[in-house]
Amino acid sequence: MSPALRIGLPLGALVVILIAWETAVRATGTAGLVPSPVNVARAGVALIADGTATRALAGSLQRVLIGFCVAAVIGVPIGLAIGTAPTLDRIFRPVLDAMRSVAPIAWIPMAILWLGVRGDAALFVVAYAAVFPFILNASDAARRVDGSLLAAARSLGAGRALTFGAVITPSALPFLFTGARIAMGFAWGSIIAAELAIGIKVTGQSRAVAGLGQLMVETLYVRRDVDALVFYMLMIGAVSFLIDFGMRRAQIRLMPWTLR
Amino acid sequence: MSSALRRVATAAQPMIGIAALIAAWQAASVIAANPTLAPPLGAIARQIAAMASTDLLNDVVASLVHLLLGYGCGAILGLVLALLAARSEWFAAILDPYVEFLRPISAIAWIPIAILLFGVGRGVPVFLIFYASLFPILVSTLDGVRSVDRGLINAGRALGASRRLVVTNIILPAALPSILSGARLSLGVAWVAMVAGELVGADAGLGWRIMWYQEFFSMDGVMATIVVIGAVGWLLDALLRALQRRLLAWSPTTGARG
Amino acid sequence: MTVAVLRLAGVTKTFRAPRGGGDVVALSGVDLDVREGEFLTVVGPSGCGKSTMLSLVAGFAQPTAGEVLFQGQPVLEPGPERGVMFQDYALFPWRTVMGNIEFGPYALGVGKAERRGRARELIQLVGLEGFEDRYPHELSGGMRQRCALARMLANNPTMWLMDEPLAAVDLQTRIILQDELLRLWGDGGSAKRSTVLFVTHGIDEAVLLADRVVVMARRPGRIKAIVDVNLPRPRAAQRSSPALAELVGRVWDLIRDEAVRAIAEETN
Ligand SMILES: Nc1ncnc2c1ncn2[C@@H]1O[C@H](COP(=O)(O)OP(=O)(O)OP(=O)(O)O)[C@@H](O)[C@H]1O
Numbered sequence A: 001m002s003p004a005l006r007i008g009l010p011l012g013a014l015v016v017i018l019i020a021w022e023t024a025v026r027a028t029g030t031a032g033l034v035p036s037p038v039n040v041a042r043a044g045v046a047l048i049a050d051g052t053a054t055r056a057l058a059g060s061l062q063r064v065l066i067g068f069c070v071a072a073v074i075g076v077p078i079g080l081a082i083g084t085a086p087t088l089d090r091i092f093r094p095v096l097d098a099m100r101s102v103a104p105i106a107w108i109p110m111a112i113l114w115l116g117v118r119g120d121a122a123l124f125v126v127a128y129a130a131v132f133p134f135i136l137n138a139s140d141a142a143r144r145v146d147g148s149l150l151a152a153a154r155s156l157g158a159g160r161a162l163t164f165g166a167v168i169t170p171s172a173l174p175f176l177f178t179g180a181r182i183a184m185g186f187a188w189g190s191i192i193a194a195e196l197a198i199g200i201k202v203t204g205q206s207r208a209v210a211g212l213g214q215l216m217v218e219t220l221y222v223r224r225d226v227d228a229l230v231f232y233m234l235m236i237g238a239v240s241f242l243i244d245f246g247m248r249r250a251q252i253r254l255m256p257w258t259l260r
Numbered sequence B: 001m002s003s004a005l006r007r008v009a010t011a012a013q014p015m016i017g018i019a020a021l022i023a024a025w026q027a028a029s030v031i032a033a034n035p036t037l038a039p040p041l042g043a044i045a046r047q048i049a050a051m052a053s054t055d056l057l058n059d060v061v062a063s064l065v066h067l068l069l070g071y072g073c074g075a076i077l078g079l080v081l082a083l084l085a086a087r088s089e090w091f092a093a094i095l096d097p098y099v100e101f102l103r104p105i106s107a108i109a110w111i112p113i114a115i116l117l118f119g120v121g122r123g124v125p126v127f128l129i130f131y132a133s134l135f136p137i138l139v140s141t142l143d144g145v146r147s148v149d150r151g152l153i154n155a156g157r158a159l160g161a162s163r164r165l166v167v168t169n170i171i172l173p174a175a176l177p178s179i180l181s182g183a184r185l186s187l188g189v190a191w192v193a194m195v196a197g198e199l200v201g202a203d204a205g206l207g208w209r210i211m212w213y214q215e216f217f218s219m220d221g222v223m224a225t226i227v228v229i230g231a232v233g234w235l236l237d238a239l240l241r242a243l244q245r246r247l248l249a250w251s252p253t254t255g256a257r258g
Numbered sequence C: 001m002t003v004a005v006l007r008l009a010g011v012t013k014t015f016r017a018p019r020g021g022g023d024v025v026a027l028s029g030v031d032l033d034v035r036e037g038e039f040l041t042v043v044g045p046s047g048c049g050k051s052t053m054l055s056l057v058a059g060f061a062q063p064t065a066g067e068v069l070f071q072g073q074p075v076l077e078p079g080p081e082r083g084v085m086f087q088d089y090a091l092f093p094w095r096t097v098m099g100n101i102e103f104g105p106y107a108l109g110v111g112k113a114e115r116r117g118r119a120r121e122l123i124q125l126v127g128l129e130g131f132e133d134r135y136p137h138e139l140s141g142g143m144r145q146r147c148a149l150a151r152m153l154a155n156n157p158t159m160w161l162m163d164e165p166l167a168a169v170d171l172q173t174r175i176i177l178q179d180e181l182l183r184l185w186g187d188g189g190s191a192k193r194s195t196v197l198f199v200t201h202g203i204d205e206a207v208l209l210a211d212r213v214v215v216m217a218r219r220p221g222r223i224k225a226i227v228d229v230n231l232p233r234p235r236a237a238q239r240s241s242p243a244l245a246e247l248v249g250r251v252w253d254l255i256r257d258e259a260v261r262a263i264a265e266e267t268n
C-alpha cells in the first residue's frame, strides 16, 4: 500500500465521520445538548485564549511530574534490590502483587485524609500508580544482566562500584526506560481519575490547585458545557499521545536496540 | 541448616512479606493512635466479617457483573478487530492510526463523557472497562497473528489443510500466547477502570462502596473494601495465570515455568 | 523410457529486493526432468536457489517465468501428494508427536481410529515409541527430525520434498538417519518407491543417497551439472567404497569454485 493511501485512508474516514456528525447535530437541532465538531472547536479556541484550559493542564502536568519522580525514587531501588536478591524477591513479590491488585484510585479517601484535598492526595494516587512499573521493570533489568558479563568484569579486576557503573547500569538502562514510559502513561491516566474523584467530592473548594480533572467535573456538573467537555477530552488524548510518542522517540534515539 | 529446614524456610518466605506488611500497618496505626487515620487491624478484620454477613456478596457480584459485561465486549471486539486487521491491509490502514491515538488515553479520562452519555449507573463502569480492555488484547493479538511463523503455515498447507483449518489449527494456536498475555494485561487495566468508574459514576460495586463508607466517615469500611478489592483482583489474575499455564503447556517458556 | 513425474521447464524466479535496489534472481531458466521413483539430491553454494526450487515444486510460491509440472499438471498450490520436510522441522509446537503426525490425515478428513492407527504405525517405523505424548520442545534434535519425517509420510505422498532435513543433527545421528531414510524409501529394492527431491549441503550425503546429483551454481541460480550415481543399492554397504569416494571428488570439483566465490562475496 502506498504511503499516500496509508495516510489518506484514515484521514478520509475521519473527515467523513466529522461531516456526518456535524450534519446530524444540525439536522436534529440538538446543538448545545450534544457536542458537535464545530462547537467543540469554538469552545477550544475560547478556553485556550482565556487561559482556563492551559492553567488547568499546567496544574495537572506539574503533579504528574512530581508523582512520577517520587515513584522513580522509591521504585527503582526497590526493583533493583529484589532483582538482584532472589530471597528478597520471594519475600516481597506477594506483597507487591497484592498491592498492585488494589486500583490506585481506591486509595482516594485515605489519601485525602492523609494529605488533604489540595492536590497532594492526587499526587499520592499518581505515585502509587507509577511505582509498580518502575519496580517491575527495574527488577527485570537487574535479573537480566548477563552473568558472563559480570564474571568478565570481575575477572578483569572491577570492584563493586565499577561493576555497578560499567556493567549493571548500561545493561539495565533500557528496561528502566521502558518502565519509565509505562509509568508515565499510568501517572497521566491516574491524575485525571484522582482529580475527577476529588473534584466530585469537593467541587469549588480547591479552585486554586485545580487540574484538568476538577475542571471537567465543574464543566459537567456546574456549567453543563458538553462542547468544552469534549474539548478537554481531546486535549487529554493529545497529551497522552504526545507523552507516549515522545518517550518512544527518545527511547529509539537513545537505545535503538530496545524497541522494534 | 538441614535441607528440610531450609525448604520450610523457603516456603515461608512469601508469608514473611505479607506478615511484614500487616505488621507495618499495625505499627503505623499504633503510632498514629488515631483509628480514622490508620484503622487498626482488628477493626478492619471486624469490618470485613461484618460486611461478609451483609453486603459484601452483593458488592462483589455487582462489580463482577460490570467486569463481565465490559471485559467480555472489550476482549471480543479487540479480538475481532485484530483478526480483521490481520486479514485486510485496507482495514488495518484505517484502524491503525485510531488505535495509536486512542490507546494511550487512559479509560479513566472518559469518565465525564461516560457520565454525560450514560448517567450515573451501570453504564459508566461498563463503558470504562470496555474501553480499557479493548486495546491491550487488540494490539497483542494483532502482533501475535502477524508474527506467525510462515513455515508452520506452509507445513500445514503441504499436509493438505484447507484455509479454514490453517486459521483454526495453526494461526490461532500460534497466536494464543500473545492473545492470552493480552487478555491478562486487559484484565489488569479493566480492574482499575472498574474501581474508578464505580467510585465516581455508579450506584453499586466495590468502588462505589468505598465512597459510601467515606460518606459515613467509616475508614474501617474504606480499608476493608480496599483489602477486598486487592484480594479479588489478585484472585482474578491468578485465575488467568492458571488458564495460561493450562492452555500453553506445549510452550517451552510457559510450560517449563510450571 | 519412463515419463517425468516432475518437470521444470525454463523456471525463473525473481524476488523484489526488500529496500529498493535491483531484483534478486533466485532461479534462472532451470530445466529439470525427474523420473518416477528416482532419488534426486541437490547441492550448491548457499543462496543458489535450492530452497526456492523446492518451494516452487511444493506450491508455496509460483515461478516468475516457466512452468513447474507435476504429473503433467502445473503446480498451483500445495497438495498432500507432495510431502515436505523442512530444515527447521516446522513441527507444530502445540501438538504432541502423535498430534503432529496425525495432522495430515486429519486435514484430509480421515476418521479418528484410522488416522490414529496410521500414526502409530509411523511412530513405530521411525522409532518414536513411548514419545507419542511429548511436545516438540521436549524432544532431542534427532527425535524431532524423525517426527517430521513421520509427519511427512502420514499422507502417503508420492513425492518427498526435503530441504536439508538432516542438517541440524550431530554426525552420528545423521548417519543413522541416512540409513533409516534409505530403508523407508525402499533402498533394499522395493516395488514402489516414492520420488525424492533432497536438498543438502553435504556432498558425501548427496552422493550416498542419490540416483543423480544436481549441482547448482549461483548469481543467477541455475543448474551447472547433473552427475549420475551408478552405484549398487542398498547404499548402506557402499559408505566406504572407492567408487563413492571418486564421485564425491567429482562433485566437489564442480562446486569448489562456486563455493570459494560465494565466500569471497560474503566477506567483501
Ligand atoms: N522471500 C524472499 N524474498 C526475497 N529474496 C529471497 C526470498 N527467498 C529467497 N530469496 C533470495 O533468493 C536467493 C536464493 O535463496 P534460497 O533460499 O533459495 O537459497 P538456498 O540455495 O536455499 O540457500 P541456503 O543454502 O543458504 O539455504 C537468495 O539470494 C535469497 O536471498
Ligand SMILES: [Mg+2]
Binding pocket: C050, C051, C052, C163
Ligand atoms: Mg535453503
